[in-house]
Amino acid sequence: MSAKHKTERAITYDKDRIQYLEERIQYLEEVNRHTLDALEMAASIGDFQPNINKLQDTSVLLSETISRIQRLIQFQAIAFFLVDEETNDIFLAKAEPKNNSPYIQNEVDFLIENGIYAWALMERRAVIVSSKDNEKRIILHVMATRSRIKGMFVGLMGKDADIPDISLSLLSIILLNSANAIKSFELYNMIRGREEALKQAYEKLKNTQAQLVQSGKLASIGQLAAGVAHEINNPITFVMLNAPIFEKVWNSVTPILDKYCRTNGDFRVSGMSYTQLQERVPLLLKDIKEGAMRVKRIVENLKDFSRQGPSDLTDRVDVNSTIKAAVELVSNQIKKSTDYFEVEYGLDIPRFKGNTQRIEQVIINLLVNACQALPDKERSIQISTAYDKKASSVLVQVRDQGVGMSAEVLQRIKDPFFTTNRESGGTGLGLAISESIIEDHGGTMKLDSSPGKGTTATVSLPANPSSEGRNRDEEVK
Numbered sequence: 001m002s003a004k005h006k007t008e009r010a011i012t013y014d015k016d017r018i019q020y021l022e023e024r025i026q027y028l029e030e031v032n033r034h035t036l037d038a039l040e041m042a043a044s045i046g047d048f049q050p051n052i053n054k055l056q057d058t059s060v061l062l063s064e065t066i067s068r069i070q071r072l073i074q075f076q077a078i079a080f081f082l083v084d085e086e087t088n089d090i091f092l093a094k095a096e097p098k099n100n101s102p103y104i105q106n107e108v109d110f111l112i113e114n115g116i117y118a119w120a121l122m123e124r125r126a127v128i129v130s131s132k133d134n135e136k137r138i139i140l141h142v143m144a145t146r147s148r149i150k151g152m153f154v155g156l157m158g159k160d161a162d163i164p165d166i167s168l169s170l171l172s173i174i175l176l177n178s179a180n181a182i183k184s185f186e187l188y189n190m191i192r193g194r195e196e197a198l199k200q201a202y203e204k205l206k207n208t209q210a211q212l213v214q215s216g217k218l219a220s221i222g223q224l225a226a227g228v229a230h231e232i233n234n235p236i237t238f239v240m241l242n243a244p245i246f247e248k249v250w251n252s253v254t255p256i257l258d259k260y261c262r263t264n265g266d267f268r269v270s271g272m273s274y275t276q277l278q279e280r281v282p283l284l285l286k287d288i289k290e291g292a293m294r295v296k297r298i299v300e301n302l303k304d305f306s307r308q309g310p311s312d313l314t315d316r317v318d319v320n321s322t323i324k325a326a327v328e329l330v331s332n333q334i335k336k337s338t339d340y341f342e343v344e345y346g347l348d349i350p351r352f353k354g355n356t357q358r359i360e361q362v363i364i365n366l367l368v369n370a371c372q373a374l375p376d377k378e379r380s381i382q383i384s385t386a387y388d389k390k391a392s393s394v395l396v397q398v399r400d401q402g403v404g405m406s407a408e409v410l411q412r413i414k415d416p417f418f419t420t421n422r423e424s425g426g427t428g429l430g431l432a433i434s435e436s437i438i439e440d441h442g443g444t445m446k447l448d449s450s451p452g453k454g455t456t457a458t459v460s461l462p463a464n465p466s467s468e469g470r471n472r473d474e475e476v477k
């Protein structure tokens with residue numbers, strides 16, 4: 001072998017070696033770049049979760065997943081099938097580009113049919129299959145947390161495309177993270193739902209508490225009222241009895257004083273001339289008498305209101321005749337208020353156990369309220385009775401075409417002392433008393449009203465009360 005030949009062979013060998021080494025370097029660089037990309041990707045995977053609490057649905061999470069995958073592998077199309085938590089059905093949640101949806105859906109239906117989809121669900125790695133027409137490769141990869149399958153990733157590629165193993169491993173990591181993010185989102189949503197329910201429960205509790213405080217207040221108002229009524233009752237009776245005596249005295253003294261005035265001229269009494277006094281005293285007396293009457297009425301109402309426990313419920317109440325009596329008692333006021341008053345007595349209404357006088361009081365209260373609500377005599381008041389056989393209740397209804405009430409007023413009308421008629425002498429006790437009487441009878445009173453149209457009060461009383469009636473104190477507990 002010549003030296004020259006030897007050298008040529010060495011050169012060829014070196015050339016091959018250099019080319020080999022160059023290719024090797026290129027390959028290593030490629031792998032290195034991939035690894036770097038992959039590491040970078042892996043490092044950013046953790047960013048998935050932070051804003052999950054602000055998301056409305058999972059579509060943002062899926063978009064985020066797509067953008068990560070696209071940096072890794074160039075798919076022609078990507079789609080996600082998710083599992084509906086309630087029905088367990090799978091549905092196409094997202095496809096990009098969108099116009100590929102029908103194609104992908106079609107392929108997936110086929111994969112479901114031939115069992116590959118189910119098999120892919122069990123694999124915790126990418127499963128690569130050919131499309132029906134052999135024109136594309138389809139990459140299936142389950143999206144699952146440690147404990148639950150959330151869905152399936154589907155990627156579309158050209159039939160000759162190749163994916164490095166490291167990219168497939170990273171795809172697994174991204175999809176695991178994505179599944180975890182979806183799970184976190186669902187958990188967050190559930191917590192949000194619970195929080196809402198908790199908030200509602202809290203609101204309800206607060207309302208109940210407010211009601212309890214309110215009924216507690218009512219109970220103490222009742223006691224206060226009883227005390228006040230008791231204390232005022234005697235003094236006001238003195239005023240009421242003594243005012244007429246004093247009037248008589250004044251009337252018998254005035255002729256003597258008149259005579260004195262005529263002979264000696266006008267004279268002064270406590271800073272006033274006698275002639276002024278002559279005019280003033282009858283007016284003062286009238287005010288005293290009217291004021292005392294009003295106080296007496298309030299005291300009576302207070303006593304009714306604060307009456308402890310149910311009254312005697314031993315009558316066999318005939319509702320129609322009770323209404324007749326009540327109407328007679330307020331007939332003057334009814335005549336002054338309306339030209340259209342109507343009573344409709346129901347037939348075959350059984351008597352019920354109760355207190356006739358108290359029921360009469362309720363009806364009077366309702367009728368007076370109706371009269372006070374009428375702006376002119378053209379509007380009507382109707383009162384009717386009926387027997388609801390099914391509920392075994394006796395019904396009394398008082399309807400007026402009066403001014404009606406706003407929802408706000410309606411809410412407060414049963415509160416003691418709530419009145420919109422204070423100027424015209426209202427005490428705000430009428431409905432509070434009526435309510436407690438009806439409760440004693442085990443019945444209910446409902447008021448429906450709309451401003452400008454009128455009000456309907458419906459009283460329902462049990463014809464066969466299961467007990468002798470309830471004690472109002474029970475309500476407070």
Ligand SMILES: Nc1ncnc2c1ncn2[C@@H]1O[C@H](COP(=O)(O)OP(=O)(O)O)[C@@H](O)[C@H]1O
Pocket residue numbers: 365369370373400402403404405409413414418419420421422425426427428429430431432454455
């Ligand atoms: N039929 C009605 N139409 C309109 N408002 C009514 C009617 N009945 C009751 N109200 C309202 O309810 C309030 C309370 O009624 P009530 O307890 O009888 O007290 P009072 O009649 O002394 O004001 C009244 O001041 C009035 O605002």
Ligand SMILES: [Mg+2]
Pocket residue numbers: 365368369426430431
């Ligand atoms: Mg009233």
